[in-house]
Amino acid sequence: MPIKEVFVKTDVYLTCLSHALSTEKEEVMGLLLGHVDQRFDLSLKVGVSYGQSFIENVIILQRSVRQADRVEISPLQLSAAAQEAEKLSIELGKPIRVLGWYHSHPHITVQPSHVDVSTQANYQAMDPDFIGLIFSVFQQEDNEKFANSSLVCFQAVNVDGVLRSREILLSISPPETAAGMEIKTLAKIPLMLFNEEKEHMEKCLSGDLVSKVQNKAVFTQAMCQLLQCCEMPCVSAVLAYEQSLLNNLHRLQLVKQSLDNLTKC
Structure with a gap:
């Protein structure tokens, strides 16, 4: 098939x-x-x-x-x-x-x-x-x-x-359910990249003092790039998703209020 x-x-x-x-x-x-x-x-x-x-x-x-x-x-x-x-x-x-x-x-x-x-x-x-x-x-x-x-x-x-x-x-x-599951997966990207960089640095810690300083400097640079290019966009995405949930909650509350008013009438 x-x-x-x-x-x-x-x-x-x-x-x-x-x-x-x-x-x-x-x-x-x-x-x-x-x-x-x-x-x-x-x-x-x-x-x-x-x-x-x-x-x-x-x-x-x-x-x-x-x-x-x-x-x-x-x-x-x-x-x-x-x-x-x-x-x-x-x-x-x-x-x-x-x-x-x-x-x-x-x-x-x-x-x-x-x-x-x-x-x-x-x-x-x-x-x-x-x-x-x-x-x-x-x-x-x-x-x-x-x-x-x-x-x-x-x-x-x-x-x-x-x-x-x-x-x-x-x-x-389009998804059939809320995007919470994929938001959690999206948030794992920075952690995964951090673990990769950390393991790579730990493999390069042996050697003289100058090499160690160089490797740690490269690791610090990689972390700064990770924050700028990946972590901050992920935070923005999570905040946007939170705001969409709040907007949806507010809409549902208005609908509930309208139904309650109709019931009273």
């Missing part, structure tokens, strides 16, 4: 994009949680079944390898993601599982590389419904003042013994 279309909730999309924009020099990666529904194409004489993938949540992963053209995670994080999917299945009452992955392409095109296609094929060997998202960020032409971003959804296919990418139709759908 091939995947024909993927629906990603708005909050999930914004969280993934924010994660991709959190660092300009290295790729980032995360996992997508969701479920697949079976559909039938009745436009043909013989109905053909296909799958629609619904992405409900995202898990941000801490990188074990950070490079401009490669990103790796530990196998333990995949196991933890499966456990998180089981918990979400109980909360939502849906068969949620790890259904895909996403990563960023800073300063390069959105097309999957041969490494991306090979990685995707390995995931599909475990689950044929597995999909991949690539966020191309910080794209800027010489004559443009602002950077652009783009997104592609794909799977790997074997064509005459050669692995190629197959693009899948992607739609951004």
Whole structure:
């Protein structure tokens, strides 16, 4: 049953994009949680079944390898993601599982590389419904003042013994519930980046005094950049979400007051 279309909730999309924009020099990666529904194409004489993938949540992963053209995670994080999917299945009452992955392409095109296609094929060997998202960020032409971003959804296919990418139709759908779950995920991005920088610094503490001072200075600079580019926007997002909840509460209170007045009459 091939995947024909993927629906990603708005909050999930914004969280993934924010994660991709959190660092300009290295790729980032995360996992997508969701479920697949079976559909039938009745436009043909013989109905053909296909799958629609619904992405409900995202898990941000801490990188074990950070490079401009490669990103790796530990196998333990995949196991933890499966456990998180089981918990979400109980909360939502849906068969949620790890259904895909996403990563960023800073300063390069959105097309999957041969490494991306090979990685995707390995995931599909475990689950044929597995999909991949690539966020191309910080794209800027010489004559443009602002950077652009783009997104592609794909799977790997074997064509005459050669692995190629197959693009899948992607739609951004509004969330069915409040955005609190994704706000919590969004708030984890600065903490994840902090842990990465801290582990990287601890690996470089050995050496002479000058090297230690240099490494700590680089760590301090990274923390300042993290605060400016990631922490402050996250705080602004949480405050905006709080204000939206207060506005909604005020609206509901007015509705309740109106209904109470009608009841009295």
